[in-house]
Amino acid sequence: MLLQNLSFPIKSQxxxxxxLLVIPDRFKEMxxxxxxxxxxxxxxxxxxSEFITDSNExxxxxxxxxxxxxxxxxxxxxxxxxxxxxxxxFVQGIGxxxxxxxxxxxxxxxxxxxxxxxxxxxxxFPKACSL
Numbered sequence: 475m476l477l478q479n480l481s482f483p484i485k486s487q488x489x490x491x492x493x494l495l496v497i498p499d500r501f502k503e504m505x506x507x508x509x510x511x512x513x514x515x516x517x518x519x520x521x522x523s524e525f526i527t528d529s530n531e532x533x534x535x536x537x538x539x540x541x542x543x544x545x546x547x548x549x550x551x552x553x554x555x556x557x558x559x560x561x562x563x564f565v566q567g568i569g570x571x572x573x574x575x576x577x578x579x580x581x582x583x584x585x586x587x588x589x590x591x592x593x594x595x596x597x598x599f600p601k602a603c604s605l
Contacts, residue, residue: 477537480586481594482530490529492516493569493599498528519599521569521582525559532598536584539563543581543603551588552596556581558603569600579603 484504491501492513502510526532540557548554558581559568567578581603585596 476593477533479593480533481589481592482533483594486595486597487529490532490595490598493519493521494527494529495520495523496527500528517572519569519571519573519579519601521600522566522578524566525564525568529598533595536582540582553586553593555584555586556601556603557584567600571599571601574602577602 488501488504491497493516497505497510497513501513505513526535536557539559541559542555543558544554544556546554546556561567561580564580567580568582569579570577571579579600579602581601582598583601584598586593587596588594
């Protein structure tokens with residue numbers, strides 16, 4: 475139920491876009507040339523295009539296929555959730571993680587923060603599962 479009621483502000487979507495292999499056109503129009511270049515060259519974890527091609531696809535994909543394996547109440551206003559995805563559906567993985575030597579991974583971390591009485595996405599990135 476928490477995921478169905480999340481807010482995913484455009485600022486957070488832009489941040490998550492740097493974890494995509496290809497920056498969607500709708501974000502390119504919102505970014506300065508410098509920000510776009512930094513996003514393209516970002517040397518962090520990346521989602522494969524077979525998993526998502528736009529950050530707005532992320533929450534529906536988690537709701538449909540994700541399995542919650544870790545719930546960390548960091549503090550009153552921040553949650554860290556980790557989801558795994560079935561290897562049978564995502565044979566090539568959902569992305570690669572710099573924390574895992576660039577190897578394909580089947581899990582992601584979703585960071586949420588509280589904004590007044592509503593939870594919002596802060597960021598999300600592929601990461602090898604650590605239980």
